[in-house]
Amino acid sequence: MTTERFDPRTYEAGWRERWAADDLYRADDDDPRDKHYLLTMYPYPSGDLHIGHWYAATGPDIVARMRRMQGLNVMFPMGFDSFGLPAENAAIDRGVHPVEWTEQNIERMRTQFRSMGCMFDWSREVVTSDPAYYRWTQWLFLQFFKAGLAYRAMAPVDWCPKDQVVLAREQVEGADRHCWRCGTPVIKRDLEQWFLRTTRYADELLDFSKIDWPEPIRLMQTNWVGRSEGAEIDFAVEADGVAPIRVFTTRPDTIFGATFMVLAPEHSAVALLTAEERRAEVEAYVAAARRETEIERMGMERDRSGVFIGGHAINPMTEERIPIWIADYVLPGYGTGAVMGVPAHDDRDYAFAKRYELPVRYVITPRGGEVPTDGAFLPHTQDEVLVDSGAFTGMAAADAIAAITDELAQRGQGAAAISYRLRDWLISRQRYWGPPIPIVYCPEHGAQALPEDQLPVLLPLDVDFAPTGVSPLESHAAFLAASCPVCAGPARRETDTLDTFVDSSWYFLRYTSPHEEAQAWDPVAVMRWLPVDLYTGGAEHAVLHLMYARFFVKALRDMHLLDFDEPFTALRNQGQILGADHHRMSKSRGNVVNPDDLTSRFGSDTVRCFLMFIGPWDQGGPWNPSSIEGVHRFLGRVWSVAQATDGSIRQIPGMPPAQSLAGEPPGSGGASPDEVESVEEGSRALRRATHRAIKEVGEDYAEFHFNTALSKMMELTNALGSARDDGLAGTDAYAEAVEALLLLLAPMAPHISEELWSRRGKPYSIHQQSWPAFDPALVTAEVIELPVQVDGKLRDRLAVAPDTAADEIERLALASERVQAYLQGRTPRKVVHVPGRLVNIVTSAS
RNA sequence: GGGCGAGUGGCGGAACGGCAGACGCGCCGGCUUUAGGAGCCGGUGUCGCAAGACGUGCGAGUUCGAAUCUCGCCUCGCCCACCA
Secondary structure (H helix, E strand, O other): OOOOOOOHHHOHHHHHHHHHHOOOOOOOOOOOOOEEEEEEOOOOOOOOOOHHHHHHHHHHHHHHHHHHHOOOEEEOOOOEOOOOHHHHHHHHHHOOOHHHHHHHHHHHHHHHHHHOOOOOOHHHOOEOOOHHHHHHHHHHHHHHHHOOOEEEEEEEEEEEOOOOEEEOHHHEEOOOOEEOOOOOEOEEEEEEEEEEOHHHHHHHHOOOOOOEOOHHHHHHHHHHHOOEEEEEEEEEEOOOOOOOEEEEEOOHHHHHHOOEEEEOOOOOOHHHHOOHHHHHHHHHHHHHHHHOOHHHHHHOOOOOOEEEEEEEEEOOOOOOEEEEEEEOOOOOOOOOOEEEEOOOOOHHHHHHHHHHOOOOOOOEEEOOOOOOOOOOOOOOOOOEEEOOOHHHOOOEHHHHHHHHHHHHHHOOOEEEEEEOOOOOEEOEEOOOOOOEOOEEEEOOOEEEEOOHHHOOOOOOOOOOOOOOOOOHHHHOHHHHEEEOOOOOOEEEEOOOEEOHHHHOOOHHHHOOOOOOOOOOOOHHHHHHHOOEOEEEEEHHHOOOHHHHHHHHHHHHHHOOOOOOOOOEOEEEEEOOEEOOOOOOOOOOOOOOOOHHHHHHHHOHHHHHHHHHHOOOOOOOEEOOHHHHHHHHHHHHHHHHHHHOOOOOOOOOOOOOOOOOOOOOOOOOOOOOHHHHHHHHHHHHHHHHHHHHHHHHHHHHHHOOOHHHHHHHHHHHHHHHHHHHHOOOOOOHHHHHHHHHHHHHHOOOOHHHHHHHHHHOOOOOOHHHOOOOOOOHHHOOOOOEEEEEEEOOEEEEEEEEOOOOOHHHHHHHHHHOHHHHHHHOOOOOOEEEEEOOOEEEEEOOOO
């Protein structure tokens, strides 16, 4: 039999067409088998799929395909996160309307996605900029509004001067506080904006006990929420009719050392407490702090600047008068925006006190230690006791925290308190390409939610996109005109749109019933499919999408719209494929790798396998296609071994002819007893290789260890090559090995496995076959090689059956000539025998 | 400054505390070919003719045994960054 040359281009597209025509990957709601919802983060339709999209999608596709073969009803949907700034920038730069730009890109990316051969269920596709979708994004906003979880407030917010838009705190990155999208340093502005009350769920967001998520992501979210336990303490002030100032501290045990107080420049009591003669200086400082960008404010860190405002407070424990200062190192949004200054035990307060010559008082020392006499800072240590602290002197600091808090509570001057770094999520955007916020402003009745039957609030198409710092919708008269839901009088429509992260906070719900017109989702379908069993995507969303989606689900649960606590039961992060220059792929760097060139040369299967072979999937790495040929050769070998029959023993040129049974069925009368023997031995070895591969590849896939899974399939293929050369090609063991190999390969290389499966006359489709089972009795080798060490150094190997008795193995090890040579007559002190692993003969004293 | 992670051949990377370098790339040699390429066969951690010795960023430790565990240091990457 002659086999055709291996050329994936002759069959790949044909199989994809057939799978699509047959709806092979459609997930049926009514399927009685156990559901498995496997989700990978949907992309922004930027225009072209790059190699990173392939990398991200292939991993979960492999797992989805294996789970399906293992008998689960798998849903693996895909869609597009299609609202957002790039579409609007394209309109500004090139005059293409965002609608048109987005639709063209989606169409193009759909085609590219299909060429990957992933088992996406396209019948469930979701496009967030489609009015049929954003209508329900708006509806969800209204539910949050009615539940008191969406509110509008004037606040100092981060503003990107380039994109002309506010940003959520999570969208400001890096030491220089730059915009996540364009990298421009942000500035602070006071603006009236819409927020979602994420802080209400701060504590619940810290609970990961119900989900299997990677440790780094859990840590990042935990740090982002930033829970601190401590106390709030009231300091009376010397000003008639002014309420006491409340500070937050994690160290109430240091209160006897509080020698001054610092307020954030933005603190509401500053104006009330400023002495007349200091007013000009204070106002100048407040104005300066307000104007500073974040970076400039960072730059002032070394200066540790501040201004004494002239007022005084009373330390509730020492009853001393302490001066009140303002300084920009105290942040308005954290705790109470006011701190007690304890210079001896807080390095920031210490630097401030040094600069302005404020008194340093030591109230805690390491147990048995002395207080510094040179006025130096005393860092926090494990075992500390209070000194110079009234009735609390001598108490362990750890105990004093509770004791002092109790004392203050009894006096009505304080209480234990918890503070969070998490801020509410700023969701309004002054841009066009997003869902309009469904609110109208009535001169009479203020901000009013739009009645649900008026949704969707459609984006008008005829707008001027030039960025002005306010939404382009602001200048659209027809859009602005609305009527008040309360009095029906003329009202003005909200012109800000919603952050795209609002869209992505619920898309995984919409996939369950994407064509639902009367509601955001069909509750029965959501109950059937959610939560997502396994979610994959980039770790860069740790405190963005992944946190927002958790918040959304918890809030919707409390509104009785959902009945589960976490959206994503398990999470796996893929690594990033960097450009060949080790930088992030970007059009501006010109290091983007286009997969289309590779697939047209090698076919999709080779590209998929190569990507999975680069290294551990969660690690990523720089792009280096040098070994793609090797992976292609591997598929070529699969092609050849899968089509070998007993007549096709290859003569290796220049080699002695293989010991062969050419032309004769194996084991038949013509063969000599030796040949029969060797075929039987070879078959047994091949079966063991097959069953070991079945076990290990399945385990590797489940753990996302695709690189080692592929290496094990390569080993099985190499074993098949040798078996063929040894004349085993017509045997049952050979057929079993080939069929197992194709089934194991099917998730990673869906086309070639389908093609070869079909060529063997097996029933369509390989992707609907059951995952192969392994025989536990066949997963270990018949004979194992046991290393024998003398004093930890390898000296010999024993070839023994796995079930050889321990004392027999030890006897053989000691009897070994090589071991005896190394023992040189010494008596072993000890023999360490780890069954199945090694024997170590110890002679030296330890 | 804090937190997390990672350092293994020329390269990508394998190794439940138990044979370091699986699998692949590259390279070397061979077969085939008019030639090149492709394909196939063999070799390939370092030093050494060999026996052997040495080898997982550096330095200690635990252990019969450490790439793996512990401590200290160095380098790189990511996240956070005045959070009281």
